[in-house]
Amino acid sequence: MSEFLENMEEENPNFANELPVPVYDLKKKIMGIADRLLDKSIDFDSISGSEMGTTVENNIPYMNKLIESVVFQAEREYLDGMKIYNEIDLKECILILNKILIEGCTKLENYHIRYLFIDEFQDTDDVQIEVFQRLQKAINADCKLFVVGDLKQSIYRFRGAKLSAFTKLKGNNSDGWDVHKLNINYRTDSRLLNLYDEIFKSMGSQGTLPYTYEKDRLSSEVCKEAKDEELLVCVPCHAKDDDIRYETIMGIIKAEKIKLEKLMAHKELKKEERTIAVLVRNNWQVDSVLKAAEKDGGELNIEIKTGGDLFQLESTIDFYKLVSALCNNTNPVYLANFIESNYTDLILDYAKLRGLSETETKKELVRVLDEFFELRMRKTWRKVVSEVYSQPVLFVLKQIYEALRPWKQYSKQFDGQKFYMSNYEYLLEKIIKFSRVDALTLNQINVYLGINILTGQRQMARTVEFDDKGIHIVCTTVHKSKGLEYATVILPYTDDDIGNTNKVKLEANYLESKMSYVVQFENKIRESNSNYCDPDEFNEQIAEESRILYVALTRAIKNCIWIKNIDDKSPISWGSILED
Numbered sequence: 344m345s346e347f348l349e350n351m352e353e354e355n356p357n358f359a360n361e362l363p364v365p366v367y368d369l370k371k372k373i374m375g376i377a378d379r380l381l382d383k384s385i386d387f388d389s390i391s392g393s394e395m396g397t398t399v400e401n402n403i404p405y406m407n408k409l410i411e412s413v414v415f416q417a418e419r420e421y422l423d424g425m426k427i428y429n430e431i432d433l434k435e436c437i438l439i440l441n442k443i444l445i446e447g448c449t450k451l452e453n454y455h456i457r458y459l460f461i462d463e464f465q466d467t468d469d470v471q472i473e474v475f476q477r478l479q480k481a482i483n484a485d486c487k488l489f490v491v492g493d494l495k496q497s498i499y500r501f502r503g504a505k506l507s508a509f510t511k512l513k514g515n516n517s518d519g520w521d522v523h524k525l526n527i528n529y530r531t532d533s534r535l536l537n538l539y540d541e542i543f544k545s546m547g548s549q550g551t552l553p554y555t556y557e558k559d560r561l562s563s564e565v566c567k568e569a570k571d572e573e574l575l576v577c578v579p580c581h582a583k584d585d586d587i588r589y590e591t592i593m594g595i596i597k598a599e600k601i602k603l604e605k606l607m608a609h610k611e612l613k614k615e616e617r618t619i620a621v622l623v624r625n626n627w628q629v630d631s632v633l634k635a636a637e638k639d640g641g642e643l644n645i646e647i648k649t650g651g652d653l654f655q656l657e658s659t660i661d662f663y664k665l666v667s668a669l670c671n672n673t674n675p676v677y678l679a680n681f682i683e684s685n686y687t688d689l690i691l692d693y694a695k696l697r698g699l700s701e702t703e704t705k706k707e708l709v710r711v712l713d714e715f716f717e718l719r720m721r722k723t724w725r726k727v728v729s730e731v732y733s734q735p736v737l738f739v740l741k742q743i744y745e746a747l748r749p750w751k752q753y754s755k756q757f758d759g760q761k762f763y764m765s766n767y768e769y770l771l772e773k774i775i776k777f778s779r780v781d782a783l784t785l786n787q788i789n790v791y792l793g794i795n796i797l798t799g800q801r802q803m804a805r806t807v808e809f810d811d812k813g814i815h816i817v818c819t820t821v822h823k824s825k826g827l828e829y830a831t832v833i834l835p836y837t838d839d840d841i842g843n844t845n846k847v848k849l850e851a852n853y854l855e856s857k858m859s860y861v862v863q864f865e866n867k868i869r870e871s872n873s874n875y876c877d878p879d880e881f882n883e884q885i886a887e888e889s890r891i892l893y894v895a896l897t898r899a900i901k902n903c904i905w906i907k908n909i910d911d912k913s914p915i916s917w918g919s920i921l922e923d
């Protein structure tokens with residue numbers, strides 16, 4: 344990028360000053376374009392200059408040049424750099440696999456694989472479909488593909504999923520396929536399904552959902568406990584006022600919880616049948632619902648599928664205390680911090696320490712630690728300190744972790760311990776990814792943890808499934824709820840304008856030999872190219888949002904409640920679809 348800017352400045356010395364957007368934002372956005380293409384398994388090498396169209400707004404008239412000479416070039420250099428270390432980036436795997444298969448791979452025949460099963464097929468992109476076809480061919484003529492999917496649930500357009508997935512797979516050989524339709528629903532109350540059917544039919548006739556009554560209608564014999572008037576409920580409220588929206592959400596959850604408690608008093612329910620799900624579109628909405636639950640007094644324990652914050656978890660802070668104590672093993676503050684962590688159950692006598700000099704305090708803390716480590720690892724703390732500098736650092740840290748078992752101190756509950764261990768492992772994976780293992784030092788780990796913890800870097804933690812046999816309340820995005828089911832589905836945000844394409848801040852695609860992009864910078868300046876079509880995007884966006892609504896509604900077993908914002912003026916929203 345700097346090279347590009349220098350070159351441009353040679354032509355126009357005032358180039359940098361004339362840039363209409365900040366350089367850091369320009370860098371961020373052009374890398375964003377690269378990510379959007381890679382998300383769809385698009386190989387940059389296949390895009391030629393003539394396929395990039397021309398800039399439309401002309402705020403950044405050199406945008407194509409920038410993409411070609413910086414983005415594509417940087418990505419090429421990065422991937423070549425990885426090859427030197429015999430590594431490949433995960434995002435490149437499918438492209439490499441495709442290239443290998445194009446060149447021919449005879450060894451696959453030896454595996455005698457008879458079937459390839461693919462679930463959620465509607466979410467595959469074109470390159471993945473080609474890979475499956477090539478794999479099938481390369482394995483042997485008898486290998487059969489078995490794919491399952493539902494186009495109405497295609498919600499990964501940003502990752503390149505298209506409604507043409509099944510047609511592309513069949514290609515010219517539709518006769519070679521045995522097609523079976525699954526029209527029985529074993530999840531949802533039949534009465535609720537009937538109400539849904541009216542909504543889906545209307546979406547189908549407007550062309551926003553691939554749904555026709557004859558082909559797609561599901562039948563169900565499921566009958567749950569909700570009364571007729573409780574099956575699909577619209578709760579109107581003045582959601583312009585956030586407080587009112589959140590009070591309404593909390594009120595609905597509490598009322599549904601009471602109903603479930605009554606039901607559970609005389610009937611045993613499976614976990615899903617005891618779960619109330621608040622389904623939203625974005626992660627910030629999950630955060631807002633959680634905050635509202637806290638403000639409400641914390642009586643509702645809402646579980647989130649988006650996980651907590653990895654760098655603020657006790658498993659991470661404990662590990663940082665261990666690493667810091669090893670790095671600063673002559674500093675009493677770090678030693679005391681470590682002793683207070685979950686790695687030890689020692690109780691420090693601060694009254695006694697207060698009367699000591701710094702040297703005496705350090706001596707006392709080292710004595711305490713030596714004794715403790717002797718007991719738990721049959722070697723002194725000082726020996727451990729020397730080992731961490733002479734042996735592979737992760738190996739020594741792992742030995743300490745396994746011998747001291749901090750998860751036992753953290754929680755007496757199995758679920759809590761599992762959560763601690765799983766996020767400790769996740770943190771180590773992050774550390775290993777950050778630096779090549781053979782070059783990792785204790786100091787590097789210390790700096791890495793320090794920066795991430797102190798600057799509050801956000802990284803979703805790993806969640807652990809648990810069931811205490813009680814009522815579960817979860818709040819999650821519709822995308823994360825895919826494939827799952829819940830007794831009650833609550834939709835608190837149905838007022839977003841789903842036709843607003845100005846909300847598309849960044850998009851890039853490569854379709855039918857045309858590369859398209861649109862970018863909106865932080866200062867609202869926009870740029871797009873002639874291949875990007877706003878009306879197409881408008882229709883595609885409404886159709887995808889409709890499919891996301893379809894997924895949300897069909898997660899319900901018993902009932903669904905949606906909040907209607909009376910103050911809403913959006914022309915097209917989930918609310919307007921549901922109301923129709």
Ligand SMILES: Nc1ncnc2c1ncn2[C@@H]1O[C@H](COP(=O)(O)OP(=O)(O)OP(=O)(O)O)[C@@H](O)[C@H]1O
Binds near residue numbers: 529530827897
């Ligand atoms: N043949 C069956 N008999 C009884 N229950 C069934 C049967 N098949 C599936 N179920 C139940 O129906 C529910 C939905 O099944 P499943 O999640 O497999 O459906 P699906 O087609 O993957 O749904 P979706 O694509 O909407 O997520 C589950 O609770 C499952 O246990």
